[in-house]
Amino acid sequence: MKKQNLVVIGNGMAGARAVEEILARGGGEIFQISMFGDEPYGNYNRILLSNVLNGSQEESEIFLNPLDWYRDNNITLHAGVRAETILRKSKVVLADDGTGEPYDKLIIATGSSSFIPPIEGLYASDGSYKEGLFVFRSIDDCREIAAYAQDRGRAVVIGGGLLGLEAARGLQKFGLEVEVVQRVGHLMNQQLDPQAGAILKSTIEKMGIRVHVNANATRALGTERVEGLVFEDGRTLSCDLVVVAAGIRPNIEIAKRSGLAVERAIVVDNQLRSISDPNIYVVGECAQHRGAVYGLVAPLWEQARVLADHITGANPNAAYHGSKVATKLKVMGVEMAAMGVSEPQDERDEIVQFTEPRKGTYKKLIIRDGRLIGAILLGDISKAAYLTQAFDREAALPEDRLALLFDLGTPSKQVTVEEMPPDMQICNCNGVSKGALVASVKSGKKSPRAVMETTRAGMGCGSCRKLVTEVVEWACGGQVEEDPSIHYYVPGVPLTKPELIKACKEQNLKSVSQVFRALAGGKEDPASKPGLASLLATIWADEYQPESDARFINERIHANIQKDATFSVVPRMPGGVTNPEQLRRIADVAEKYKVPMVKLTGGQRIDLLGIRKEDLPNVWRDLDMPSGHAYGKTYRTCKSCVGTEFCRFGLGDSTSLAIRIEDLLKGLDSPHKMKMATAGCPRNCSEALVKDFGVVAVEGGKWEIYIGGAAGSHVRKGDLLCTVASENDVLKYLSRFVQYYRENGKYLERAYGFVERMGIEKIRAIVVNDEEGIGERLENDLARCSAAYRDPWKNLLNAPGPNRFNSLLTVIQ
Amino acid sequence: MREITIAPLSAIPAGEGRNFEIAGRKLAIFHTRAGAVFATGAECPHRKGPLADGLVGGSVVICPLHNWKFDLASGKPLLGDCPIETYPARLNEKQQIVVSLP
Numbered sequence: 001m002k003k004q005n006l007v008v009i010g011n012g013m014a015g016a017r018a019v020e021e022i023l024a025r026g027g028g029e030i031f032q033i034s035m036f037g038d039e040p041y042g043n044y045n046r047i048l049l050s051n052v053l054n055g056s057q058e059e060s061e062i063f064l065n066p067l068d069w070y071r072d073n074n075i076t077l078h079a080g081v082r083a084e085t086i087l088r089k090s091k092v093v094l095a096d097d098g099t100g101e102p103y104d105k106l107i108i109a110t111g112s113s114s115f116i117p118p119i120e121g122l123y124a125s126d127g128s129y130k131e132g133l134f135v136f137r138s139i140d141d142c143r144e145i146a147a148y149a150q151d152r153g154r155a156v157v158i159g160g161g162l163l164g165l166e167a168a169r170g171l172q173k174f175g176l177e178v179e180v181v182q183r184v185g186h187l188m189n190q191q192l193d194p195q196a197g198a199i200l201k202s203t204i205e206k207m208g209i210r211v212h213v214n215a216n217a218t219r220a221l222g223t224e225r226v227e228g229l230v231f232e233d234g235r236t237l238s239c240d241l242v243v244v245a246a247g248i249r250p251n252i253e254i255a256k257r258s259g260l261a262v263e264r265a266i267v268v269d270n271q272l273r274s275i276s277d278p279n280i281y282v283v284g285e286c287a288q289h290r291g292a293v294y295g296l297v298a299p300l301w302e303q304a305r306v307l308a309d310h311i312t313g314a315n316p317n318a319a320y321h322g323s324k325v326a327t328k329l330k331v332m333g334v335e336m337a338a339m340g341v342s343e344p345q346d347e348r349d350e351i352v353q354f355t356e357p358r359k360g361t362y363k364k365l366i367i368r369d370g371r372l373i374g375a376i377l378l379g380d381i382s383k384a385a386y387l388t389q390a391f392d393r394e395a396a397l398p399e400d401r402l403a404l405l406f407d408l409g410t411p412s413k414q415v416t417v418e419e420m421p422p423d424m425q426i427c428n429c430n431g432v433s434k435g436a437l438v439a440s441v442k443s444g445k446k447s448p449r450a451v452m453e454t455t456r457a458g459m460g461c462g463s464c465r466k467l468v469t470e471v472v473e474w475a476c477g478g479q480v481e482e483d484p485s486i487h488y489y490v491p492g493v494p495l496t497k498p499e500l501i502k503a504c505k506e507q508n509l510k511s512v513s514q515v516f517r518a519l520a521g522g523k524e525d526p527a528s529k530p531g532l533a534s535l536l537a538t539i540w541a542d543e544y545q546p547e548s549d550a551r552f553i554n555e556r557i558h559a560n561i562q563k564d565a566t567f568s569v570v571p572r573m574p575g576g577v578t579n580p581e582q583l584r585r586i587a588d589v590a591e592k593y594k595v596p597m598v599k600l601t602g603g604q605r606i607d608l609l610g611i612r613k614e615d616l617p618n619v620w621r622d623l624d625m626p627s628g629h630a631y632g633k634t635y636r637t638c639k640s641c642v643g644t645e646f647c648r649f650g651l652g653d654s655t656s657l658a659i660r661i662e663d664l665l666k667g668l669d670s671p672h673k674m675k676m677a678t679a680g681c682p683r684n685c686s687e688a689l690v691k692d693f694g695v696v697a698v699e700g701g702k703w704e705i706y707i708g709g710a711a712g713s714h715v716r717k718g719d720l721l722c723t724v725a726s727e728n729d730v731l732k733y734l735s736r737f738v739q740y741y742r743e744n745g746k747y748l749e750r751a752y753g754f755v756e757r758m759g760i761e762k763i764r765a766i767v768v769n770d771e772e773g774i775g776e777r778l779e780n781d782l783a784r785c786s787a788a789y790r791d792p793w794k795n796l797l798n799a800p801g802p803n804r805f806n807s808l809l810t811v812i813q
Numbered sequence: 814m815r816e817i818t819i820a821p822l823s824a825i826p827a828g829e830g831r832n833f834e835i836a837g838r839k840l841a842i843f844h845t846r847a848g849a850v851f852a853t854g855a856e857c858p859h860r861k862g863p864l865a866d867g868l869v870g871g872s873v874v875i876c877p878l879h880n881w882k883f884d885l886a887s888g889k890p891l892l893g894d895c896p897i898e899t900y901p902a903r904l905n906e907k908q909q910i911v912v913s914l915p
Contacts, residue, residue, distance in 0.1 A: 809820065
């Protein structure tokens with residue numbers, strides 16, 4: 001097939017990134033690509049220009065795509081050539097050097113230019129800028145400023161935003177006296193509120209840079225050469241050099257000339273296409289989507305991915321829904337993070353704030369309905385990673401608001417990611433060091449998931465994943481790629497859990513293979529299979545169509561695989577109660593099958609370890625007890641103390657309650673394993689406060705219900721859900737909570753993570769107060785799944801499937 | 814190369830694997846849901862996990878012990894740092910699995 005012509009106007013970060021994404025989707029086979037770039041270079045990281053100016057990086061270090069890259073990818077680059085017009089009827093782009101490039105698809109990525117405020121006297125008699133006046137936008141600007149700054153006295157930077165402050169810092173390195181003038185009342189008004197701006201001002205002034213706020217420059221002094229500035233209030237400032245860094249304006253002239261719809265920038269639809277022409281895509285700072293124009297790099301990456309998905313047909317349904325903007329910056333050595341709004345929007349919004357002006361520390365959170373809608377961190381940004389995530393995912397915040405601002409109760413000073421030595425082990429399960437994570441990022445892996453998959457960090461118990469994510473974000477220098485699959489229920493089907501449940505119900509999908517066919521284009525992802533099987537069992541109960549290949553080996557064979565490929569067998573022992581007859585049978589089995597180890601489990605049962613696959617059916621027959629489900633992502637066990645029958649302290653019959661709980665939940669699939677406990681008194685011998693679900697008997701015939709506790713790879717005390725007056729009420733709220741978790745928990749999300757994510761108030765509102773009116777429905781759905789329970793050992797003995805228990809077969813011939 | 818007829822396709826449920834002893838070697842044979850068959854060494858190079866007990870999807874298997882992941886056709890590791898051996902496998906006209914050994 002003949003390739004289509006793809007022309008890209010603009011060779012900055014957006015244009016080049018869009019092309020990279022297109023190539024990554026096989027776009028090199030679909031398109032013959034040519035690009036126009038104003039500047040005579042490859043593509044470089046504009047964000048790092050201030051480092052070039054202040055001398056901390058070489059020009060060569062900030063290039064993203066050198067000229068070789070274009071040649072290697074068969075891209076025609078018109079470097080230093082400006083595209084002038086788009087002839088949309090004949091589909092040709094005309095450039096200032098006479099070049100005409102015909103296109104089938106066009107991408108506009110013209111970015112923006114420096115905004116020049118209306119100041120009198122900026123221009124010399126020949127119409128060019130006066131000598132000594134510069135903008136700060138490109139490598140060439142950097143070079144010119146550096147050349148001019150030698151041996152000058154005083155420089156003024158117009159603009160107290162990020163770029164202006166960076167420019168000021170850079171100029172200081174040349175030995176100049178530097179002053180910053182900001183038109184409005186505080187610095188970095190895009191990101192900071194007045195209070196934070198004032199703190200930043202004093203921090204910066206300590207570094208020897210003077211800051212003037214409410215300083216509106218109206219006139220530049222000097223005839224051919226700039227000699228000073230005059231302000232609205234009559235003040236004058238003499239200087240030898242002026243750098244204008246007063247914001248940016250999208251480059252939209254070519255779009256206007258070509259008749260595309262333009263407001264503040266070029267108006268695009270959800271596929272990043274101009275609303276005036278479906279063959280023209282727009283990406284980056286020159287695009288206006290749902291009224292928003294983004295000037296930061298993260299939204300641009302998101303746009304580039306959607307554009308590439310759509311233009312290559314890799315995902316014809318790809319859509320951009322706008323970006324939530326969160327930034328982490330280092331301005332003149334001062335660390336800051338800002339996200340969302342900087343002021344409360346109405347009376348619902350709650351402000352949590354901390355100020356320590358002398359140290360230059362300021363923290364402010366804006367919270368609505370228990371969720372973060374904005375934050376400013378200045379000076380100390382140790383909580384930035386956590387808050388950014390909470391902001392991005394709209395996660396419920398912990399009740400203890402102080403914990404949002406500080407790491408409380410940590411034994412020693414938190415070592416920042418930056419300070420960690422490269423050989424420090426981050427993942428203790430798979431032995432992955434910080435250095436190995438950084439190397440993986442350097443080799444091109446730009447998302448936490450990609451790094452985890454290549455290094456195996458975080459793939460063991462998972463407790464280090466947050467830290468791994470922080471290291472990756474740090475190593476990416478803010479250019480971390482958002483991985484959309486973190487929002488999916490399983491990575492192999494691009495739907496969130498509610499969407500997936502809806503689709504399965506609407507399309508009547510009852511088996512895992514049907515789901516892959518209907519919702520994943522027939523592409524099977526092995527790692528996604530068990531999560532889907534669990535969900536379908538939750539949705540369909542007895543109508544679920546099981547497929548053994550969709551299950552992890554433990555749940556195919558209903559035993560727990562061991563390191564030597566033998567299995568462990570745990571019979572059901574509700575409430576941890578057994579009797580001599582059972583013990584005798586277990587002992588007989590252990591002898592008969594030469595079981596290498598008999599051990600008590602943490603969940604009050606007996607484990608027979610080291611059983612050969614071939615022996616499993618006979619072991620089960622001889623035991624004549626049902627499976628204890630000690631192997632699945634299911635309800636596991638309900639540990640209990642002896643309760644009231646013998647214990648002299650017992651207030652409630654924890655043992656019989658544990659047996660009732662086990663009877664209700666046995667074998668139930670859930671997002672992760674569920675471990676429970678019942679305690680007969682507040683002494684809590686069965687450790688009910690650190691279980692996914694725990695109940696504690698208290699005086700007066702009452703039970704306290706705790707959810708979201710943990711004491712494994714993660715330790716957390718459960719939250720008190722409610723106190724009830726009967727065992728029946730315990731079972732009622734247990735049913736509702738478990739079913740709600742089964743329906744809304746992400747796969748492999750433990751109940752403690754789920755409770756933290758949703759927030760205990762929300763869960764209480766649904767489970768106890770029944771504010772959504774679904775309480776009874778949840779109980780019924782759980783009861784239906786409970787009724788569908790069959791002992792899996794009996795099932796397997798009746799219908800094992802071909803060669804289920806053979807660990808080695810012989811051939812026909 | 815010599816070809817050995819291993820078993821009828823029905824000996825392995827779709828989407829799963831089984832181990833076979835073939836001429837003194839232990840091989841894992843897989844039958845994917847798409848109807849393809851693959852033959853590989855039986856053990857994961859990492860800690861000798863039984864690959865035949867792994868999850869299979871498309872032409873990928875995940876070792877049940879520590880989630881190393883391999884492409885069944887090429888043997889290349891997709892997660893992990895060491896490949897597995899692969900052997901050409903096909904179905905004959907009687908729907909039997911045939912494996913070629915060197």
